Amino acid sequence: MRAWPAALCWLVQIASAQTEPCRPCHADIVDAYQKTGMGRSVTERPLSLEGSFYHKLSNRHYEVRDGVMRRWQVGAGAARVNEINKEITFGIGSGNHAITYAHRTSTGVLLELPLSWYREVGGLAMSPGYDRPDHFDMRREISPACLFCHAAYPEKGDSLPRSIDCARCHGPVAAHLAKPARGNIVNPSRLATERQREVCFQCHLETVSMGIMDSVRQPGRGAYSYRPGEPLAAYKVYFDRADPPEGRFEVNHAAYRMLQSECFKQSGGKMTCTTCHDPHRATVKAGSCTGCHAGGSPHARAAGTDCAGCHMAKRKPSDAIHVTVTDHWVRRKPAFVNPEREVSEPYRGRVIPFYTQADAVSLGIANIQAPNEEAVALYQKQLKRDPKDVPVMAALGNALYRLGRREQAVAVLEKALALEPAHAGALNTLAIAAATEGNYERALGLLERCRKMRPDHSLTWYNLGATYQAMEKREEAVAAFREAIRLQPDFAEARARLAAVSQAPR
Numbered sequence: 001m002r003a004w005p006a007a008l009c010w011l012v013q014i015a016s017a018q019t020e021p022c023r024p025c026h027a028d029i030v031d032a033y034q035k036t037g038m039g040r041s042v043t044e045r046p047l048s049l050e051g052s053f054y055h056k057l058s059n060r061h062y063e064v065r066d067g068v069m070r071r072w073q074v075g076a077g078a079a080r081v082n083e084i085n086k087e088i089t090f091g092i093g094s095g096n097h098a099i100t101y102a103h104r105t106s107t108g109v110l111l112e113l114p115l116s117w118y119r120e121v122g123g124l125a126m127s128p129g130y131d132r133p134d135h136f137d138m139r140r141e142i143s144p145a146c147l148f149c150h151a152a153y154p155e156k157g158d159s160l161p162r163s164i165d166c167a168r169c170h171g172p173v174a175a176h177l178a179k180p181a182r183g184n185i186v187n188p189s190r191l192a193t194e195r196q197r198e199v200c201f202q203c204h205l206e207t208v209s210m211g212i213m214d215s216v217r218q219p220g221r222g223a224y225s226y227r228p229g230e231p232l233a234a235y236k237v238y239f240d241r242a243d244p245p246e247g248r249f250e251v252n253h254a255a256y257r258m259l260q261s262e263c264f265k266q267s268g269g270k271m272t273c274t275t276c277h278d279p280h281r282a283t284v285k286a287g288s289c290t291g292c293h294a295g296g297s298p299h300a301r302a303a304g305t306d307c308a309g310c311h312m313a314k315r316k317p318s319d320a321i322h323v324t325v326t327d328h329w330v331r332r333k334p335a336f337v338n339p340e341r342e343v344s345e346p347y348r349g350r351v352i353p354f355y356t357q358a359d360a361v362s363l364g365i366a367n368i369q370a371p372n373e374e375a376v377a378l379y380q381k382q383l384k385r386d387p388k389d390v391p392v393m394a395a396l397g398n399a400l401y402r403l404g405r406r407e408q409a410v411a412v413l414e415k416a417l418a419l420e421p422a423h424a425g426a427l428n429t430l431a432i433a434a435a436t437e438g439n440y441e442r443a444l445g446l447l448e449r450c451r452k453m454r455p456d457h458s459l460t461w462y463n464l465g466a467t468y469q470a471m472e473k474r475e476e477a478v479a480a481f482r483e484a485i486r487l488q489p490d491f492a493e494a495r496a497r498l499a500a501v502s503q504a505p506r
Contacts, residue, residue, distance in 0.1 A: 019033060019034060019039065019165050019166055021173070021177055022166050022173070022177075025180060029280045032280050032281040032282075033166075033280045033281070035281075035282055036094075036280070036281065036282045037093075037094040037096045037282065038094075038163070038164040038168070039094075039163060039164065039165075040094035040095070040163055041092070041093065041094055041150050041151060041163045041164045042090060042091070042092060042150065042151050042152075042160075042161045042162055042163045042164075043090060043091040043092075043099065043163075044089075044090050044160055045067075045088075045089065045090060049064065049117050049123070049124070050064055050065050050066075051063075051064055051123055051124045052064075052124075053115060053123075053124045053125065053126075055114075055126055055130075055131075057131065057132060057133045058132075058133050058134075058135060058137075058489070058490065059073060059489075060072070060073055060137070060489065061073065061074070062114065062115050062124070064088070064101075064115060064124060067087060067088050068085050068086065068087055068088065069085070069086050069088055069101060069103075069113050069114075069115060069138075070083065070084070070085045070086075071083065071084045071085075071114070071137065071138060072084075073489055082485065082486045082489045083486075084137075084138050084486065084487070086103040086111070086113060086138050087103060088101045088102070088103065088113065089102060089103050089104040089160065090102050090104070090160050090161070092112075092150050092151075092161075093116070093150075095117070095119060096119065096282075097118070097119055097120070097323040097325070098116045098117060098118045098119065098320075098322070098323055099116060099117045100112060100113070100116040100127050100128075101113040101115060101116065101117075102142060103138070104159070104160060105455070105456070107452070107453050107454075107455075108159075109141055109453070109454065109456075110141065110142040110147070110161075111138060111139065111140060111141060111142065111456065112127065112136070112140045112141075112142050113127070113138060114126060114127055114130045114135060114136070114137050114138060115127060116128070116322075118322040118323060119323075120322060120323055120324060121322050125322050126342075128209075128251065128319055128320040128342075129209070129210060129319060129342075129344070131321070131341065131342035131344075132342065132344045133490060134490050137487075137488065137489075138456065138487075139456040139457065139458060139487055139488065141454075143223075144222075144223035144224065145217075145223045147161055147223075148203070148223050148224060149202075149203035149204075149252075150164075151163065151164065152164050152165045152167065152168065153167055153168070153224050154224065168228075169186075169188055169199050169228055169279060170185050170186045170187070170188070170228060171185065171186040171227050171228045171229065172227070173185060186227075186228045186229045188228060188229075188274075188279075189274070191228075191229055193269055193270055193272060194231075194269065195228075195229055195230075195231070196272045196273075196274065197255075197272045197273060198231070198232040199228045199229075200255060200272075200273040200274075200279075201232055201255050201355075202226050202228075202232060202235070203252075204252060204254045204255040204273070205232075205238060205255040205256060205355065206250070206252040206253065206256065207238060207239065207240040207241075207256050207354050208240065208241060208248075208250070208347070209250050209251070209252065209319045210319065210344065211241075211345075211346055211347040212239060212241060212347055212351050212366065213239060213351070213365070213366045214238065214239055214240070215236045215237065215238045215239060216236060216237055216239075216362050216365065216366065217235065217236045218233075218234060218235060218236060218237070219382070219385040219386035219389070220386055220388075221235055221236065232355075232356065233356040233357065236356070237353065237356040237357070237358045237359070237362050238353070238354045238355045238356050238358075239351045239352065239353060239354055239358065239363070239366045240351070240352055240353075240354035241347055241349060241350075241351065241352075242349050242350040242351065242352045243347075243349060245260060246260075246329075248318070249315055249317055249318060249327055249336070250317045250318060250319045250320075251317040251319055251320040251323065251325060253317070253327075253328070254273075254325075254326070254328045255273070255328070257327055257328040257329035258271075258273070258328040258329070258330075259355070260329050261328070261329050261330040261331075262330070263292070263330045266292075267292070275288055275291075276288040276308075284308070288307075289307040289308075293307075308326065311330050311331055311332065311334065312326050312327055312328060312329075312330055312331075312334070313326075313327045313331075313334035313336060314326055314327070315327050315336055315338060316338040316339060318339045318342065318343035319342060319343065319344075320342075321338075321339055321340075321341065321342050348369070350367065351363070351366045351367045361378055361381045361382055361385070362382075364378040365378050365379070365382060365392070371395075371398060371399035371402045371403065372399075372403070373403065375395075375399050376396060376399050376400060376403065379392050379393075379395055379396035379399065380396065383396065388419055390416050390419050390420045390423060390426075393412055393413075393415060393416040393419070393426075394413065394416045394423055394425045394426045394429070395425075396412050397409045397410075397412040397413035397416060397426060397429055397430075398425065398429050400412060401429055401432070401433055406433055406437075409429070409433060410430065410433055413426045413429055413430045413433075414430070417430070421449075422449075422450070422453040422454065424450050424453075424454045424457050424459070424460065427446050427447070427449060427450040427460075428446075428447070428450065428459055428460060428463055430446050431443040431444075431446040431447045431450075431463055431467070432463060434446065435463075435466070435467050435470060440467055440470060440471050443463075443467045444464070444467055447460055447463055447464045447467065448464075451464065456487055457487075458484045458487040458488035458491055458494070459484075461480050461481070461483045461484035461487065461494075462480070462481065462484040462491065462493065462494045462497070464476075464480040465477045465478075465479075465480035465481040465484060465494065465497060465498075465501075466497065468480060469497065469501050474501060474504070477497075477501045478498065478501055478502060481494050481495075481497050481498035481501065482498065485498065
C-alpha cells in the first residue's frame with residue numbers, strides 16, 4: 001500500500017479536536033473515531049501537495065504551490081492569460097479517498113476549488129463534477145446544504161467549518177457534558193430501526209449528485225436543523241430519476257444502493273448501516289452476513305469468508321472516477337463496467353418520490369424545467385407554506401420577470417433581498433429589470449453591491465459590462481467583459497459582447 005505523504009499525515013493529526021470534551025468518559029471511542037473518515041472530514045489550512053495539472057477538456061492549466069492554486073490559459077506568444085490565484089484555506093475530505101481544496105473569500109464566501117488530491121491517483125486531478133468543458137472552475141460557492149454532510153454543526157464564532165463530531169449522530173451534547181446521564185443524549189442503538197438508519201441516511205441517502213433536485217427541505221427547516229432520532233421525512237423529502245436505478249452508481253450511493261438490495265428487502269426492515277459498520281471505528285464488523293446466511297452454501301460457512309469481496313463490488317462511480325468505492329447493492333454476481341470519463345449528461349425525464357412521501361408542491365417544484373406559469377403557481381404555493389424561502393423567492397422573481405410580469409417580479413425580488421441582501425440571483429435579476437427600463441444608475445448600484453460581496457460571480461461582471469455598453473461607456477464595458485471571461489473562460493456571450501464593443505466605432 002502506498003505510504004501517505006507527510007503532509008497528509010499532518011492533516012490527520014489536527015482534524016478532530018472538537019471531539020475532546022467527550023474523552024474523559026469515552027477515551028477509547030474518541031481515539032478510534034478520530035481515525036475515521038468522518039472524524040477527519042475537514043482540515044483547516046491544509047499543507048497542500050505541490051503539483052501541476054492540465055485539463056484538456058477546458059484547456060486550462062493548474063498549479064498548486066505554496067498553499068495557492070493557480071489557473072491560467074495560454075494565449076498568443078505563449079503568454080499566460082485569464083490567470084486566477086486562490087489561497088487554499090481548508091480541505092474537505094479525510095484523504096482516505098481524496099481531499100478537495102476550498103477557499104474562503106475576504107467576504108466570508110466559501111468556494112470549492114477545481115482540483116482535488118486523490119489517493120488512488122497519487123496526485124492532483126479535477127474535483128468531482130469538474131471533468132467537463134464547462135465546469136465551475138474557481139467560482140462554485142459551497143452552500144450550507146452542501147457543507148452539511150461534510151462538517152459539524154456550525155457554532156458561534158466559527159470562521160471555517162470543522163470536522164464532523166459526536167453531535168452529528170448523538171444530537172446536542174451540552175446537557176450531557178454538563179451532567180452525564182443516559183437520558184440526556186441520543187444513543188442511536190436504542191432508537192427504532194428506521195430511526196437508526198436515518199442517522200446515517202441524513203448524509204448518505206443522495207439519489208443523484210447532479211441533474212435534478214434530489215431532495216428538498218421541509219418548509220421552515222434550516223440546513224443544519226436535522227437532529228438524530230427524528231423522522232428524516234420531517235426534515236426533507238427525497239426525489240429520484242424515473243429511469244431504472246440499476247445502471248447508475250455514484251460516489252454517495254451507499255444508502256441508496258443498499259435500499260435496492262434483496263438483503264435489505266428480505267430483512268423485514270431490520271438491516272441497518274450498523275449491521276456491517278462500526279460508526280466509531282474505520283472497520284467492518286466480522287460475520288455481518290452470517291446472521292441471515294448461516295445455513296448457506298459451503299463457501300459462505302467457511303471460516304474467514306469475505307462475503308463483501310465477491311458480492312459488493314468495488315467500483316468507480318460515474319461522478320468521481322478517480323476513486324474506487326464499495327457498491328452497497330449486494331448481488332450474487334455483480335457485473336459492471338467502470339466509466340472512463342465522468343458522466344455529466346443532463347437528465348430531462350420525470351422526477352419521482354424516493355424513500356419519503358412527497359407533497360404535490362414539492363414534487364411539482366422538483367419537476368420544473370422552465371420558468372412558466374405552472375412554475376409560478378408552484379413557487380407561490382411554496383411561499384405560502386414558507387414565506388422566508390429565499391431561493392424559491394428568487395426563482396419566482398426570475399420566472400415572473402421572464403414572463404413579462406415586471407412589477408410583480410420586482411416586488412418579490414425586493415422581499416428576497418430584505419431577507420438575504422447578498423443573494424446574487426435576486427440582485428442580478430433586479431439589475432436587469434432596472435436596466436431594461438433605462439434606469440442604468442439603479443442597475444449599476446445593484447450590480448456593484450453584488451460584485452463587492454460576490455467578486456467571483458461571472459454573471460455579475462457580464463451584466464455590468466452590458467449595462468456600461470448600453471450607457472456607451474466603452475472602457476468600463478470592456479473591462480467588465482474581460483473580467484467575466486477571466487473568471488469564466490468558456491463564457492461565450494461575454495466573448496461575443498467584448499468583440500462587439502471592441503469593434504464598435506469610438
